[in-house]
Amino acid sequence: MTKRRPNFVIAMTVLIIWSLLPILWFVRMAFMNHAEIANFPPHIFPSSFNLSSFVNIFGYDYKLADGSISAASGQAGQIELGLQNSIIVSAAVTLITIIIVVPLAYVFARLDFRFKNVLLNAVLLAVAIPPVSTLIPFYTLYVQLGLVGTLPGLIIIDLTTTVPFVTWMLIGYFRNLPPIERLARIDGFSRLHTLLFLILPLARSGVAVSAIIAFLFAWNEFTFALVLVNGTPATTLPAAISGFLGQDPNPAQLAACILITIIPPALVAFFLQRHLAEMNIADPVR
Amino acid sequence: MATIAPQKAKARRRELTDGQFALMIGLPVILLLIVIVAYPLAYSAWMAFHRILFFGGYRTKFVGFKNFATVLNDPEFWWCTWVTIRFTVESVILTMLLGLAIGLLLNRPTRFGGVWRTLVFLPWCVSLYGAGLMFAYLARGQTGLPTAILAHLGMQNVPDFMTTRTIVEVLAIGSSWTMAPLVGFFVLANLKTIPKRLYDLAAIDQLTPLETFWNVTLPPLRFTLFVFTSIATVLSMKLFDLIFVLSAGGPGDASSTLTYQLYKVSFINLNLGYGAAMSFFLLLFIIGLTMSLYLIWGRREKQI
Numbered sequence: 001m002t003k004r005r006p007n008f009v010i011a012m013t014v015l016i017i018w019s020l021l022p023i024l025w026f027v028r029m030a031f032m033n034h035a036e037i038a039n040f041p042p043h044i045f046p047s048s049f050n051l052s053s054f055v056n057i058f059g060y061d062y063k064l065a066d067g068s069i070s071a072a073s074g075q076a077g078q079i080e081l082g083l084q085n086s087i088i089v090s091a092a093v094t095l096i097t098i099i100i101v102v103p104l105a106y107v108f109a110r111l112d113f114r115f116k117n118v119l120l121n122a123v124l125l126a127v128a129i130p131p132v133s134t135l136i137p138f139y140t141l142y143v144q145l146g147l148v149g150t151l152p153g154l155i156i157i158d159l160t161t162t163v164p165f166v167t168w169m170l171i172g173y174f175r176n177l178p179p180i181e182r183l184a185r186i187d188g189f190s191r192l193h194t195l196l197f198l199i200l201p202l203a204r205s206g207v208a209v210s211a212i213i214a215f216l217f218a219w220n221e222f223t224f225a226l227v228l229v230n231g232t233p234a235t236t237l238p239a240a241i242s243g244f245l246g247q248d249p250n251p252a253q254l255a256a257c258i259l260i261t262i263i264p265p266a267l268v269a270f271f272l273q274r275h276l277a278e279m280n281i282a283d284p285v286r
Numbered sequence: 287m288a289t290i291a292p293q294k295a296k297a298r299r300r301e302l303t304d305g306q307f308a309l310m311i312g313l314p315v316i317l318l319l320i321v322i323v324a325y326p327l328a329y330s331a332w333m334a335f336h337r338i339l340f341f342g343g344y345r346t347k348f349v350g351f352k353n354f355a356t357v358l359n360d361p362e363f364w365w366c367t368w369v370t371i372r373f374t375v376e377s378v379i380l381t382m383l384l385g386l387a388i389g390l391l392l393n394r395p396t397r398f399g400g401v402w403r404t405l406v407f408l409p410w411c412v413s414l415y416g417a418g419l420m421f422a423y424l425a426r427g428q429t430g431l432p433t434a435i436l437a438h439l440g441m442q443n444v445p446d447f448m449t450t451r452t453i454v455e456v457l458a459i460g461s462s463w464t465m466a467p468l469v470g471f472f473v474l475a476n477l478k479t480i481p482k483r484l485y486d487l488a489a490i491d492q493l494t495p496l497e498t499f500w501n502v503t504l505p506p507l508r509f510t511l512f513v514f515t516s517i518a519t520v521l522s523m524k525l526f527d528l529i530f531v532l533s534a535g536g537p538g539d540a541s542s543t544l545t546y547q548l549y550k551v552s553f554i555n556l557n558l559g560y561g562a563a564m565s566f567f568l569l570l571f572i573i574g575l576t577m578s579l580y581l582i583w584g585r586r587e588k589q590i
Contacts, residue, residue: 012391012402018384019406022420022463025431029423041437041444042429103311113305119316126323128572130524132548133565136558137329160322163315169472172513191307220413222527238415251423258416265411270404276471277392277403277478282509284479 023262029255030054033070037251053256073253075243081233082240085151086219087264089236092155093218094211097162101210102203105167106195109174110181126164131223139227149232157224162214169213172281173206174199208275216265237261333562340556353563363564365539366547367571370523373454373461373543374575377522380462382515385469390503392470393477403471410467418531421460422448450540453533457541460528465521469514476510477503509587516576516584523572544568 029037030053032046052062052070059076061069073079107113108120138157139148147153177199184194200207222238230239241257269276334353336346357363388406396402412420423429427446436443447456480503488498526545529535535542535550542550548568552561 008391008394011387012396015388015391016402016405018463019409019467021431022417022424023408023412025424026416026420037429040428042434044431044434044438100315104315107308107312111304111308113308116308119312122316122320122323125573126319128520128524128569128576129323129327130526130545130548130565130568130572132524132526132545132552133330133562133568134326136333136552136562137326140329141325156322160319163319168517172509216410220415222413222415223530238413242415254419258412258419261413261416262408262411266404266408269407269411270400273400273403273407273471276407277474279472280475280479280510281472281513282476282479282506284506 023259026255026258029251030259032252033064034250034252053250053252054260057253057256057260073250075240075253078235078240078243079237079257082235082237083260085229085234086237086261089151089154089158090215090218090264092151093158093162094215096155096159097166097214098207098210100159100163101166101170101214102200102207103195104163105170105206106174106199106203108167109171110177123164123167126160127168131161135223135227138224142228147228149229149234151229151234154221154225154229154234154236155218157228158218158221161221162217165217166210166213169279169281170206170210173209173279174203176280176282176284177202205275205278208272209279212268212272212276215268219261219265330562330565333558334566336559338558349559353559354566356560357563357567362539362547363544363567366542366544369454369539369541370543370545370568370571373458373525373541374519374522376455376458377461377465377525378515378518380458381465381469381518381522382511384462384466385473385514386507386511388466388470389473389477392474406470407467409463410465412464414461414464414525414527415531417460417464418528421456421463422532425456448533448537450537453537453541457529457532460532461522461525464528465518469518472510472514473507476507480506512579512584512587516579519575519579520572523568523575544571 028044028046031049031051033048033050033052036043036046050062050064050070052064055062056070056073057076057079059072059080061072063069108116142148142153145153147156180198180202181191181194184198189198220238221236222242225236225239226242229235230242238261241254241261335348335350337349337352338344338346392399392403392406409417424431425447427433427444427448430445430447432445432447433443436445447453484502485498488502493501524545525543526549529541529543529546530549533541535546544564545568548561548565551557551564
């Protein structure tokens with residue numbers, strides 16, 4: 001098993017290239033200048049590596065090698081605001097999702113009670129509803145409640161997706177945890193105590209993966225953000241970036257922006273990825 | 287007195303049954319969820335039974351099942367259904383195959399395993415919005431990688447994949463690119479639970495690698511594969527961001543899936559009643575497809 005064979009190395013290389021190619025294509029664009037991107041036929045590699053786009057999108061001018069100045073993006077304010085809001089929204093959604101979902105999935109996975117299947121189906125139904133069809137009702141409701149253009153409004157919408165979705169994924173995982181409830185009962189622990197101090201430490205990986213999924217979803221949510229918070233002080237990063245397309249068609253800065261949005265989730269993934277490999281949802285083989 | 291009081295309190299505290307504890311934890315969340323989800327559904331249902339007009343003053347009129355009938359008689363709706371099915375099937379198959387490949391490859395011990403895993407995970411970190419832009423630039427003849435490679439080799443061809451014939455495939459590749467890591471990591475976690483001695487036994491029995499894969503590796507994965515086939519199906523059918531950014535339903539209506547058509551009908555044509563009626567057909571398709579997946583496949587996996 002452990003012996004490295006050429007087939008494996010080739011397959012792994014193909015996989016890495018497949019995973020990175022679209023991202024690298026944007027890295028290439030982000031380093032190009034305006035004329036180079038418009039050039040036809042397109043070059044595979046940029047002729048010069050200039051960081052102007054990355055500096056421009058944060059609102060600073062950049063002096064190019066030939067002395068000319070690449071002007072700061074007019075969208076810089078929106079992008080910084082979006083970055084800040086995205087961090088707040090994603091952190092809040094992640095935290096609230098974990099607090100709600102862990103007990104919920106535990107209860108579904110380990111306890112038997114009446115109406116369990118009905119309730120479970122209600123949760124799963126929430127996953128099936130396409131966001132496009134709830135957009136107008138939510139918008140109308142939010143206008144009445146005064147939640148349009150606010151961060152709590154967006155957080156609530158994100159939760160309606162993350163909670164059912166993550167619950168669905170966690171149930172199988174919880175089912176595989178060692179059955180310690182009876183032992184805990186004999187030792188006199190209450191159910192809540194069992195959940196908080198015995199199950200939860202065992203289920204660290206599940207909690208970590210829930211965090212990744214919820215964070216990624218909230219960080220990348222676009223449809224609702226576009227309708228509910230775009231153009232308001234509560235705009236998030238994806239909504240703010242979409243402004244580039246219509247208002248300032250500058251592919252290099254657009255690419256730079258997209259690349260920046262990948263960094264925070266990539267960091268989260270890097271630190272939590274070993275937990276992802278622990279998320280077994282099927283019965284272990286005996 | 288001070289020593290007796292806590293004991294008394296303890297004796298009086300009744301143990302909750304499983305059901306009571308479950309309801310205590312689950313019910314508030316689920317009720318809230320139902321309210322949050324039921325409200326938009328009820329509102330959509332109301333819209334679906336009404337004709338809603340904006341021009342010449344906002345007014346609504348009850349029209350019964352007329353909107354539903356219009357949807358069923360609309361050739362555009364059936365075309366979009368066909369596009370949706372084509373996209374979903376391609377996207378789900380690609381996602382599952384890629385996910386399986388990711389799981390199997392990452393399961394081999396290598397140096398810098400964490401780095402490889404993070405790199406393979408990266409596509410999932412890209413928003414569907416970003417992925418849409420990336421694949422649009424990659425696939426379009428004017429800016430794409432194939433053109434660049436051919437030009438590098440001195441050829442003049444401009445292979446363009448944003449055409450009516452191939453756009454659905456571009457979308458399917460884009461969506462499976464973002465979804466596959468999710469599947470891959472859950473497959474990997476499942477693979478790790480397969481004891482090594484089973485592979486030793488397979489080696490003693492002199493099974494070929496393919497036989498080993500089929501008889502040792504695959505059976506324990508079936509449940510995970512079923513769950514993620516369902517998840518990929520649901521996500522593909524309700525996918526909107528990627529299509530909105532990558533192709534906007536085009537060229538023409540070649541890639542207009544039901545979700546995109548819904549957006550067009552409700553937000554561009556402002557035909558809200560008709561859009562709401564259509565959204566119920568989409569929901570019906572999603573539920574119908576997952577249910578049939580369960581009946582055909584999932585029911586046989588014992589764990590559900």
